[in-house]
Structures are given as C-alpha cells and as structure tokens.
Amino acid sequence: MADGRKWVTMGDVAARAGVGKITVSRALRTPGKVSPGTLRKVQAAVDELGYVIDETAGALSSQRSRIVAALVSTLEEPVFAATIRGLTEGLGAGGLQLMLATTQYDPETEASLISTMLGRRPEALVLTSDRHTPAAHALLERAGIPVLEVWGLPDPPVHAAVGFFNREAGAAITRHMIETGRRRVAFLGLNREHDTRAQLRRQGYVDLCGQLAEERIVAVTPRPGVAGPELGAQGLGEILQRWPDTEAVVCVSDMLASGALCEAWRRGLDVPGQLAISGFGDFDMASPAALALTTVHIDGMAIGRRAAELILAGELPKGLRENMGFTVVRRATS
Structure with missing residues (x-):
C-alpha cells in the first residue's frame, strides 16, 4: 500500500511505468516476452510503489489458486519439520506454494480449519491426522481436490496416504x-x-x-x-x-x-x-x-517430497497407501 490507505494496483504500476496493464502483467509473469527496457521500467515502478501481485485475481480467472493447504498436528515439536520442508521444496518446483496451519491434535479444530482452507480453493489438502470428525470427513469427500494423509497409513485413507506403519x-x-x-x-x-x-x-x-x-x-x-x-x-x-x-x-x-x-x-x-x-x-x-x-x-523429507510429487501428478488414485518405511538406528543409549 503506497499511501497507507489502499492496495497498489496493476493500474498504478502501469501508469507509473507509462505502459498498459497487459504489459505489466506480462512483465511480471512472463518477463521473457517483454523487452529489457520495458521490463526495467515496470520493475522500477513495482519497487517504487511496493506492488505485490494479486494472486486472487489470477485464481478467479484461471480457477487455480496455486496453493496447497497443509494441516499439521503441531508446530511445537520438530516432528513434521522435514516433511514440511520436503513439501515446500517439491511443490515450489511445480509452481505451487504451501499454506500451513496447526490443529493441536484436536479434531474439532481440524474440521474448522478444513472449512477455512477449502474457502481458499487450494489445489490439494495435506493432513497429518487420520482421525477426522464426521463433518470434516464429509467436507473432504465433497471437496473435489486431492486429499493426502501423511505420516500414517490409515485403512482406508480419505483419498491417498504416504507414510509408514x-x-x-x-x-x-x-x-x-x-x-x-x-x-x-x-x-x-x-x-x-x-x-x-x-x-x-x-x-x-x-x-x-x-x-x-x-x-x-x-x-x-x-x-x-x-x-x-x-x-x-x-x-x-x-x-x-x-x-x-x-x-x-x-x-x-x-x-x-x-x-x-x-x-x-x-x-x-x-x-x-x-x-x-x-x-x-x-x-x-x-x-x-x-x-x-x-x-x-523416519525420512520426513522423503515423505514430503513424495506427497508433492503425487499432488503435482494430478488426480490421486483412490485408496493409495504408499509405505515409505522406517529404520531402527542403534546408537549409544542401547
């Protein structure tokens, strides 16, 4: 917000750069299709005005949010850190971003967050819990997007699961x-x-x-x-x-x-x-x-990356349960 009162628009950037809005959009999303001189003018205007691309407008026109929502049981322990990192890196390589929330192991909180996340029209939903309220389960079944449960292998999963026994x-x-x-x-x-x-x-x-x-x-x-x-x-x-x-x-x-x-x-x-x-x-x-x-x-990074691969591949096979395994590691305490 340049003046502290309203969001800077693409029109503001176009006016400052002396080009059309279509040129600004092309410069920001496909810069290789814009001449170097025009690209410099647009970037200078963006930097000066503090413009941020309005992803909601693109989502409305393309019906794609480019967001994957993840609900993890806790952020207070490092248990899911590697999985989140693997998800973030894997999805980023495919042009998607991760939106994260925590349920604190509470199914009612999870149900509320599922409703909130679905309102953002994510491309997919990743859950670290496999115990859902009836209302949450109904939402997930009707969502029309891939639902991936990780770190466990519930039988049956909502859609698919990647984890271990x-x-x-x-x-x-x-x-x-x-x-x-x-x-x-x-x-x-x-x-x-x-x-x-x-x-x-x-x-x-x-x-x-x-x-x-x-x-x-x-x-x-x-x-x-x-x-x-x-x-x-x-x-x-x-x-x-x-x-x-x-x-x-x-x-x-x-x-x-x-x-x-x-x-x-x-x-x-x-x-x-x-x-x-x-x-x-x-x-x-x-x-x-x-x-x-x-x-x-537990290879949490591999679980996250595999989850990202399945999401990027498209529709998840119904009932898929992919076992990533585990290894007992003996060290000095036994």
Missing part, C-alpha cells in the same frame, strides 16, 4: 530392546487422546509384551508451556518409582527420550549399562553429534 515401528524398536537381552522394558508415551500415531506405537510395544516380564506403560499428560524433554524426565521418574528394576525405556518420541536420558544422567544411572533408552523420529537432537539416541529413523 506406526504399529510396526513401535514393535520394531521394542524388539530391538529384547534382542539386546532386556526383558523389563517400559513404554513412555503421552496421554493425548487424538494422537493416533502415538497410540499405534504403543500398541506395537504391547504386541511384544508376551516376550517381556510384564507390561509397563506410563503416559504423561501434556501441559501448556511444558516442553517434551521436561515431560520425558517426569515420565522416567514415574517409571522408576513404579518399577525400579526397569532395564529399558521405549519412548514415543525423541523429545521424550531426550528428557528421559538427561533425567537418567541426573540420577547417576549408567546408560545403557543399567538403563537403555530409545526415541522415535531421529531428529537432530538424536544424532551422533548430539545425544546419540537409539531411535527409529
């Missing part, structure tokens, strides 16, 4: 602890009602309980302003209070595992001699250069 991953990391000779293994999770991925990882642990001394599960309740590591430290304290002979702790995330590891060190425990600890996600904090956490590696 969280239950299998939870079982795999528990199996790793068993294979290292530990039988008194606890599971540390979060008491978050609508986090289906975490619930599936917990179920994977339960699937292996027949090979353990007993089922040992602690779920800490998230609190506003309290970070994951603090909850991990709290959770380890609860586990050791209830089961002092615990030999290993399988954590639902690297955030919880980092707190549990630091709490073990504060208590003077030998990790992994007295207590093995694993995380989930293989985020930066888990790397050999940081905490060297045993964890489950």
